[in-house]
Amino acid sequence: xxxxxxxxxxxxxxxxxxxxxxxxxxxxxxxxxxxxxxxxxxxxxxxxxxxxxxxxxxxxxxxxxxxxxxxxxxxxxxxxxxxxxxxxxxxxxxxxxxxxxxxxxxxxxxxxxxxxxxxxxxxxx
Amino acid sequence: xxxxxxxxxxxxxxxxxxxxxxxxxxxxxxxxxxxxxxxxxxxxxxxxxxxxxxxxxxxxxxxxxxxxxxxxxxxxxxxxxxxxxxxxxxxxxxxxxxxxxxxxxxxxxxxxxxxxxxxxxxxxxxxxxxxxxxxxxxxxxxxxxxxxxxxxxxxxxxxxxxxxxxxxxxxxxxxxxxxxxxxxxxxxxxxxxxxxxxxxxxxxxxxxxxxxxxxxxxxxxxxxxxxxxxxxxxxxxxxxxxxxxxxxxxxxxxxxxxxxxxxxxxxxxxxxxxxxxxxxxxxxxxxxxxxxxxxxxxxxxxxxxxxxxxxxxxxxxxxxxxxxxxxxxxxxxxxxxxxxxxxxxxxxxxxxxxxxxxxxxxxxxxxxxxxxxxxxxxxxxxxxxxxxxxxxxxxxxxxxxxxxxxxxxxxxxxxxxxxxxxxxxxxxxxxxxxxxxxxxxxxxxxxxxxxxxxxxxxxxxxxxxxxxxxxxxxxxxxxxxxxxxxxxxxxxxxxxxxxxxxxxxxxxxxxxxxxxxxxxxxxxxxxxxxxxxxxxxxxxxxxxxxxxxxxxxxxxxxxxxxxxxxxxxxxxxxxxxxxxxxxxxxxxxxxxxxxxxxxxxxxxxxxxxxxxxxxxxxxxxxxxxxxx
Numbered sequence: 001x002x003x004x005x006x007x008x009x010x011x012x013x014x015x016x017x018x019x020x021x022x023x024x025x026x027x028x029x030x031x032x033x034x035x036x037x038x039x040x041x042x043x044x045x046x047x048x049x050x051x052x053x054x055x056x057x058x059x060x061x062x063x064x065x066x067x068x069x070x071x072x073x074x075x076x077x078x079x080x081x082x083x084x085x086x087x088x089x090x091x092x093x094x095x096x097x098x099x100x101x102x103x104x105x106x107x108x109x110x111x112x113x114x115x116x117x118x119x120x121x122x123x124x125x
Numbered sequence: 126x127x128x129x130x131x132x133x134x135x136x137x138x139x140x141x142x143x144x145x146x147x148x149x150x151x152x153x154x155x156x157x158x159x160x161x162x163x164x165x166x167x168x169x170x171x172x173x174x175x176x177x178x179x180x181x182x183x184x185x186x187x188x189x190x191x192x193x194x195x196x197x198x199x200x201x202x203x204x205x206x207x208x209x210x211x212x213x214x215x216x217x218x219x220x221x222x223x224x225x226x227x228x229x230x231x232x233x234x235x236x237x238x239x240x241x242x243x244x245x246x247x248x249x250x251x252x253x254x255x256x257x258x259x260x261x262x263x264x265x266x267x268x269x270x271x272x273x274x275x276x277x278x279x280x281x282x283x284x285x286x287x288x289x290x291x292x293x294x295x296x297x298x299x300x301x302x303x304x305x306x307x308x309x310x311x312x313x314x315x316x317x318x319x320x321x322x323x324x325x326x327x328x329x330x331x332x333x334x335x336x337x338x339x340x341x342x343x344x345x346x347x348x349x350x351x352x353x354x355x356x357x358x359x360x361x362x363x364x365x366x367x368x369x370x371x372x373x374x375x376x377x378x379x380x381x382x383x384x385x386x387x388x389x390x391x392x393x394x395x396x397x398x399x400x401x402x403x404x405x406x407x408x409x410x411x412x413x414x415x416x417x418x419x420x421x422x423x424x425x426x427x428x429x430x431x432x433x434x435x436x437x438x439x440x441x442x443x444x445x446x447x448x449x450x451x452x453x454x455x456x457x458x459x460x461x462x463x464x465x466x467x468x469x470x471x472x473x474x475x476x477x478x479x480x481x482x483x484x485x486x487x488x489x490x491x492x493x494x495x496x497x498x499x500x501x502x503x504x505x506x507x508x509x510x511x512x513x514x515x516x517x518x519x520x521x522x523x524x525x526x527x528x529x530x531x532x533x534x535x536x537x538x539x540x541x542x543x544x545x546x547x548x549x550x551x552x553x554x555x556x557x558x559x560x561x562x563x564x565x566x567x568x569x570x571x572x573x574x575x576x577x578x579x580x581x582x583x584x585x586x587x588x589x590x591x592x593x594x595x596x597x598x599x600x601x602x603x604x605x606x607x608x609x610x611x612x613x614x615x616x617x618x619x620x621x622x623x624x625x626x627x628x629x630x631x632x633x634x635x636x637x638x639x640x641x642x643x644x645x646x647x648x649x650x651x652x653x654x655x656x657x658x659x660x661x662x663x664x665x666x667x668x669x670x671x672x673x674x675x676x677x678x679x680x681x682x683x684x685x686x687x688x689x690x691x692x693x694x695x696x697x698x699x700x701x702x703x704x705x706x707x708x709x710x711x712x713x714x715x716x717x718x719x720x721x722x723x724x725x726x727x728x729x730x731x732x733x734x735x736x737x738x739x740x741x742x743x744x745x746x747x748x749x750x751x752x753x
Contacts, residue, residue: 011735029688031735065686065695067736068558072609072655103685103698110632110650114658 004045022054027062030070039073053084062096094120177206217246257286257295297326479512489572503743504717515564516681516737519575520552542582548621554741555614556681586616586629587666597654611654615679623749626669638709639675671747676709683738689727
């Protein structure tokens, strides 16, 4: 499967999806006008990935901001990974946040609450 | 006058003439003196012949000039020297001359002495002509002194000798003398006879003289003619020679001229040829130069023409391209204009429909007045990102049946399913999923649900959220789909005693500042509406008791998440808290102003609003509602 790469924009984050390595990353600010439309390519990619997943999948979320609709769409995608975890595949979900960005920590906490996956909080300087 | 003038003129004429005469005389005098000096020189040196000759010459000249004294002096000198030499001929001549001079001076006796002595010499020499001539002179002298008989004797002797020697001149002179003597002696017949003889000889002499003169003249003429013809001949010869020479010369000169001419012509021709050649060369050179210049000019012209043409074509091409592009652009721009017009129209339509929608939304939103009649110190900072908002606020007072509405509670909800003495004020800040129109749609649901649920007595915030959650899921049929659309919200229920605030939050917290301390009560981490994994979604109720004036703040995440500042970061809850701490003592309405100012400062010119912004603030002092 080919890699998926979406460039970063002012209102949308960079997306990296590499099925061969089982690696996914969302990086930046997410406030697109239509979050459903923006995340559709990633959603499709993940949908096909979960048919032949790697034993271990790493998901790095390095978000500076996400609006409510982005947050909800992101939860939809994460939910897809929950399925393969139930099949015995390992899913590592990392929530990166700036050291002092309490808002993103809170966001992550709320996010974690909405998923059955374990969320690792990783603080960056 | 005229007399004087004549005299004057004469004087002038004399003075002009005189020097000439004087000069001539003095010249003559000088010459004569020289002659005399020469004669004396010869005499001194013993050359007597030359001396005689010179003295004679001088004497003759003096005699001619009338100076008889000098003439006699030098004739006597010459006579003296002739006597020394014994030259009788010379003595005879000088004595005759002296006799003639003395005769003229009327010194007849002295003259007779000289003539007698001369006659004696002539008799000795037997020279008859001389004797006759001298006898005539003696006879003349005697005639002068009237001694006619002596005169007659001498004259008759002279006449005889003249007849003898047949000398016409002597005959004439002797007959003339005899005529005069015979007349004086009274012999008229003899005198007449002698006169006729004299006349005959005189005429004869005249004729002979005439003849002689004529012959001489003839001779001179013929001589002259001879000489003339000779001269003529010579002249002719000379002329001929001259002509010949001239001709020769001319021919030579002609040939020379011809040669010269030829040479000149040749030279001219050569020059001409040279010049022609030079001219030709120059012409050729000129022509070459001209040709080259012409070629250069032509090439240049062609070059320029080509360039111009090229540029013209290029320009035409580019013009064509440009025109095409222009046409396309124009077409496109007209298309675009049409599209723009359409879009503008659509936009206008949408805007006007949204504007209309906004009026509906605003109509549904509670009025600020309703808030401040119950809670005097409060603000609502409401700044939708677009015309209609996904954020909304809701508040309302409520009373149980026991409490009758008054001026202040006119808008309070009369609760049916609630304790009759219940009274309070519910205030809420809601952030619907999305913003703009979809947000506004959600807000419609939310606003409607608030009205409905609160009216039905759901005044406890947690219960209110629970029921709202269920209602949204039901309304949006979220049991059947995976829609996550919902609302984050904070709800406060302020009891009428003014000392108790109940709070429940769906993802959103409440901040309150009391005693200069900021407290945060987080809401539950789940929204209202959307996916529900849990069996039942139950929100948590928090109760805050107010002992001192307390400011409450409920809000959507729009303010905190707004990008801006130097690094484009979020305003952040941290900064928000700090700001609230700074300003919470101020009247709420002033706090709103500061919050707005700070937000604008944070955004600056570079950052647009990213989401709807809503902050609701109110201060409770712990006093019961005034109307209770």
